[in-house]
Amino acid sequence: xxWQLDIVILTLVIICGIGAITVKDLLGAAILxxxxxxxxxxxxSIMGAVDVAFTEASVGAGVSTVVFVAAVFRTSRRxxx
Numbered sequence: 001x002x003w004q005l006d007i008v009i010l011t012l013v014i015i016c017g018i019g020a021i022t023v024k025d026l027l028g029a030a031i032l033x034x035x036x037x038x039x040x041x042x043x044x045s046i047m048g049a050v051d052v053a054f055t056e057a058s059v060g061a062g063v064s065t066v067v068f069v070a071a072v073f074r075t076s077r078r079x080x081x
Contacts, residue, residue: 009046013040016032020032030072033065037060040060041060
């Protein structure tokens with residue numbers, strides 16, 4: 001395993017996670033959540049858990065992101081906080 005690649009992807013996972021909970025724009029948060037799920041998919045595949053990576057890619061980065069974006073378009077985009 002290339003540990004430098006693991007560190008880079010883990011750093012991106014942390015950045016996407018923190019960004020998803022701190023951004024005020026709901027569409028941006030949904031997209032960051034999708035990026036977080038995709039980065040987790042990469043980590044799972046690097047670790048050799050291909051079945052978990054496939055599930056994370058299809059459910060986490062795929063279906064959940066589409067549902068969140070659809071829900072954002074049915075509500076207001078910005079929070080009032």
